[in-house]
Amino acid sequence: MMDLKYGASREKPREDAAMKRFRGHRVGQFIHWGLYALPAGRWEGKDVEFAAEFLPRVAKIPQHRWEALANDFTLADFDAERWADTAVALGARYMTITTKHHDGFCLWPSAHTDFHMGNTPSGRDVLGELVAAYEARGIDVNFYYSVLDWRHPDWRFTLENDADNLAFARYLDFAMKQLVELAERYPSVKGFWFDGTWDESVKANGWWTWEVERMLKERIPGVVVNSRLRADDFGARHVDSNGLLMGDYESGYERRLPEPWDRSVAAHDWEACMTIPQASWGYHQGPWAQSTLKHPWDVVDMIAHCTSLGGNFLLNFGPRGDGSMAPAEVEIARTVGQWLGVNGEAIYGCGFAEGWEYPGWGYFTQDSSTGQVFAVVTREPASGRIRLELPTGMELVGLQLLGSAGHPFNEHPFKRLAGSVFEVDLGGATSAGPLVFALETGAITGPVAEKE
Numbered sequence: 254m255m256d257l258k259y260g261a262s263r264e265k266p267r268e269d270a271a272m273k274r275f276r277g278h279r280v281g282q283f284i285h286w287g288l289y290a291l292p293a294g295r296w297e298g299k300d301v302e303f304a305a306e307f308l309p310r311v312a313k314i315p316q317h318r319w320e321a322l323a324n325d326f327t328l329a330d331f332d333a334e335r336w337a338d339t340a341v342a343l344g345a346r347y348m349t350i351t352t353k354h355h356d357g358f359c360l361w362p363s364a365h366t367d368f369h370m371g372n373t374p375s376g377r378d379v380l381g382e383l384v385a386a387y388e389a390r391g392i393d394v395n396f397y398y399s400v401l402d403w404r405h406p407d408w409r410f411t412l413e414n415d416a417d418n419l420a421f422a423r424y425l426d427f428a429m430k431q432l433v434e435l436a437e438r439y440p441s442v443k444g445f446w447f448d449g450t451w452d453e454s455v456k457a458n459g460w461w462t463w464e465v466e467r468m469l470k471e472r473i474p475g476v477v478v479n480s481r482l483r484a485d486d487f488g489a490r491h492v493d494s495n496g497l498l499m500g501d502y503e504s505g506y507e508r509r510l511p512e513p514w515d516r517s518v519a520a521h522d523w524e525a526c527m528t529i530p531q532a533s534w535g536y537h538q539g540p541w542a543q544s545t546l547k548h549p550w551d552v553v554d555m556i557a558h559c560t561s562l563g564g565n566f567l568l569n570f571g572p573r574g575d576g577s578m579a580p581a582e583v584e585i586a587r588t589v590g591q592w593l594g595v596n597g598e599a600i601y602g603c604g605f606a607e608g609w610e611y612p613g614w615g616y617f618t619q620d621s622s623t624g625q626v627f628a629v630v631t632r633e634p635a636s637g638r639i640r641l642e643l644p645t646g647m648e649l650v651g652l653q654l655l656g657s658a659g660h661p662f663n664e665h666p667f668k669r670l671a672g673s674v675f676e677v678d679l680g681g682a683t684s685a686g687p688l689v690f691a692l693e694t695g696a697i698t699g700p701v702a703e704k705e
């Protein structure tokens with residue numbers, strides 16, 4: 254092992270109450286909202302088919318014209334209570350909000366820049382209103398913060414000379430001051446989600462990323478910090494040069510999940526974040542985005558996929574420029590939330606089912622407290638039957654279709670094929686969306702008859 258000053262702070266996952274709470278949440282609501290929601294992917298009458306929050310870069314918009322959008326950011330239809338209600342509808346247990354994205358605009362009245370909510374028509378403290386509304390509903394709030402800042406004069410992508418180093422040192426000082434400000438203004442925040450840390454300039458300053466994590470954990474005991482913040486002494490990101498995960502959970506899964514399903518991912522905490530349209534985090538009004546919204550059952554599959562490997566799933570919402578939630582995204586939230594209302598016991602507080610192989614037709618999850626195993630069937634085979642292969646030496650005693658207490662389906666819906674392999678006929682099972690079964694298992698105690 255190399256002696257690292259700025260490497261991982263621990264070898265094993267955290268087991269304190271705050272981390273266990275984050276781990277048990279499993280489902281979060283990501284929100285990307287800022288000036289980019291106003292043009293919403295369209296500039297000078299033309300749709301720019303790229304992530305809406307990247308518009309100023311992709312459309313090469315002059316800085317003064319982008320800054321002028323702040324005058325139109327009236328929050329006419331912004332209501333933190335309604336946003337929080339969509340999180341409740343989704344069944345989200347936490348929410349992560351973009352405090353400052355790559356364009357540098359701050360959703361709070363920062364003392365360290367002039368590019369913030371205080372210099373907009375309403376002057377409202379969006380972060381303060383959101384923290385109050387979400388926490389009133391028992392939903393934890395995390396802050397997304399982009400280290401990358403296209404607007405700040407001292408930002409550098411690379412460090413070519415002493416002047417660059419001096420400027421970037423000023424930038425890191427500015428960003429540290431903003432992070433202290435966020436921790437002081439909103440001390441109930443439960444986590445920080447860092448982004449925009451892939452450039453050479455940040456990788457060459459692993460010490461700063463280590464200092465940020467240390468500062469936040471000193472000021473907010475229990476706070477959870479994602480791996481994406483971190484670089485070590487040698488510029489290694491997420492995982493240090495000794496192969497140890499930095500931060501508290503791995504956050505490299507952006508618009509992707511572990512494919513193929515790989516049990517090694519379950520060795521540490523992790524989270525995948527996902528857009529509802531194909532590839533825009535900020536609201537994009539064009540058909541390029543609006544024609545690619547995910548189906549609720551695809552979202553359910555992703556939630557179960559993450560849970561089965563011990564990860565959280567953070568589904569992104571991009572509110573519109575006036576502050577209203579996009580109706581199509583609210584509808585998806587409601588449908589997913591209704592499914593979680595019936596089947597959430599297979600997700601919340603659940604994780605990797607040790608000893609159970611990937612079944613192909615969905616996922617096994619296991620309640621981390623009770624040990625209860627669930628089968629989440631997200632890809633029903635054409636045969637209408639699923640093979641349940643239990644860990645060797647175990648047998649299936651019974652199964653209960655969630656949400657169907659007393660459903661006749663539970664009387665004798667399965668048969669043994671051999672040893673610990675059973676077949677379940679799904680014919681009689683009905684449910685809105687993917688089926689979930691709670692499995693009752695036991696040890697095989699004597700000789701078993703071969704295929705009946």
Ligand SMILES: C[C@@H]1N[C@@H](C(=O)NCc2ccccc2)[C@H](O)[C@@H]1O
Pocket residue numbers: 285304306307448507526534
């Ligand atoms: C969580 C996401 N991370 C930011 C990001 O820059 N991702 C890399 C990216 C690079 C190119 C196009 C879209 C996204 C996106 O804007 C979201 O905030």
